Amino acid sequence: MYRELRAKHGPQKWWPQRTKECFEICAGAILAQNTAWRNVEKALDNLIAGDAISPERIAAMHERKLRRIIRPSGFFRQKAGRLKAFARFVLSYGSFGDFSKRITREELLGVKGIGRETADCILLYACGKPFFVIDAYTRRLLSARGAIRGESITTTSACFSSLRCREACGFTGNITASSCRKGRRCGKALIP
Numbered sequence: 610m611y612r613e614l615r616a617k618h619g620p621q622k623w624w625p626q627r628t629k630e631c632f633e634i635c636a637g638a639i640l641a642q643n644t645a646w647r648n649v650e651k652a653l654d655n656l657i658a659g660d661a662i663s664p665e666r667i668a669a670m671h672e673r674k675l676r677r678i679i680r681p682s683g684f685f686r687q688k689a690g691r692l693k694a695f696a697r698f699v700l701s702y703g704s705f706g707d708f709s710k711r712i713t714r715e716e717l718l719g720v721k722g723i724g725r726e727t728a729d730c731i732l733l734y735a736c737g738k739p740f741f742v743i744d745a746y747t748r749r750l751l752s753a754r755g756a757i758r759g760e761s762i763t764t765t766s767a768c769f770s771s772l773r774c775r776e777a778c779g780f781t782g783n784i785t786a787s788s789c790r791k792g793r794r795c796g797k798a799l800i801p
Contacts, residue, residue, distance in 0.1 A: 626734075637649055712732070
C-alpha cells in the first residue's frame with residue numbers, strides 16, 4: 610500500500626511548516642483540533658506575525674491576547690489555555706530541544722487537551738520520533754483496504770511506532786501524508 614501511495618503521490622513534504630520553529634508544528638497540532646486547516650493557517654499566521662511562535666512567548670503572553678491571535682482556529686478560549694499549558698509543559702524540560710529528545714507519548718497524553726492524534730503529530734513531525742498518526746483519513750484508507758478493524762487502530766499505530774530508526778520517520782510521515790491526500794480526495798466513500 611505504501612509503495613502504491615508513494616508511486617501515485619510521490620514523497621510528501623509534511624507538515625506544512627512556515628517557520629524553522631518546531632514549536633510551530635506543536636501549536637498547529639493543537640489548533641487543528643476540531644477545525645479546518647485553513648483556519649489553523651490563519652491563526653498560525655497571526656502567531657508568526659506577532660512573533661509568538663515559541664513556547665517562551667506563548668507562556669509569557671496574556672491569555673486574552675493569545676485568544677485574539679488564535680481566534681480564527683475556533684474554540685479559541687479553550688485552545689488558548691491549552692497552548693499556554695503546553696508551552697509551560699515544554700519549558701519544564703528546559704528547552705524545546707530537550708523536550709523533543711526526552712518526551713514520551715505517555716507524558717504527552719497526560720497534558721490536558723493532548724489526545725492520541727495530536728500527541729502522535731507532535732512526536733512525528735516536531736520531535737522526529739517514528740510514530741504513525743492514525744487520523745480519520747488514515748482510518749478510512751486502512752479500513753477500506755481491510756488492514757484494520759475498529760479495535761486494532763492502537764495496535765496498528767504501535768506497530769509502525771516500533772520501527773525505531775530515523776528512516777521510519779520518513780516512512781510514517783509519507784504514508785500519513787499520502788493517506789490524508791487520498792482520504793481528502795475520496796471523502797467518506799473511500800475506494801482503494
